[in-house]
Amino acid sequence: MSNKRNNTVGIFSNYEHKSQPIASQKVFIKRVYRNTLLASGILIFCLLIGIVGYKYLGPMSWIDALHNASMILSGMGPVAEIQTIAGKFFSSFYAIFSGVAFITNFGVLIAPLAHRFFHMLHAEDIDE
Numbered sequence: 001m002s003n004k005r006n007n008t009v010g011i012f013s014n015y016e017h018k019s020q021p022i023a024s025q026k027v028f029i030k031r032v033y034r035n036t037l038l039a040s041g042i043l044i045f046c047l048l049i050g051i052v053g054y055k056y057l058g059p060m061s062w063i064d065a066l067h068n069a070s071m072i073l074s075g076m077g078p079v080a081e082i083q084t085i086a087g088k089f090f091s092s093f094y095a096i097f098s099g100v101a102f103i104t105n106f107g108v109l110i111a112p113l114a115h116r117f118f119h120m121l122h123a124e125d126i127d128e
Contacts, residue, residue, distance in 0.1 A: 031112040039108045046101045057090040
């Protein structure tokens with residue numbers, strides 16, 4: 001059995017190489033849990049950016065800022081009309097940012113599933 005050391009860093013440092021056996025169910029569930037927590041943290045951080053931006057640049061109440069930021073971040077679109085120029089600039093950039101954040105979160109969430117699937121397809125035969 002080849003025992004290659006994985007030199008990657010970051011959230012993907014714990015994924016096995018194709019020359020290593022597929023991870024156990026327990027390790028897989030732990031990866032899914034960790035990535036779900038990471039995606040949730042990213043989502044909350046992005047939502048906070050939107051809430052603060054809409055609150056002070058909109059300007060709107062906290063609940064309206066939350067509502068608008070949630071709708072933009074989920075891809076549904078704005079619900080409140082922005083009156084200020086700064087608010088319109090913020091809303092434009094936040095909409096673009098939200099699209100990137102959505103794609104990033106989707107990638108983080110499916111990474112363990114995609115890795116496990118492709119690892120099963122491309123795993124090398126390991127002679128013990």
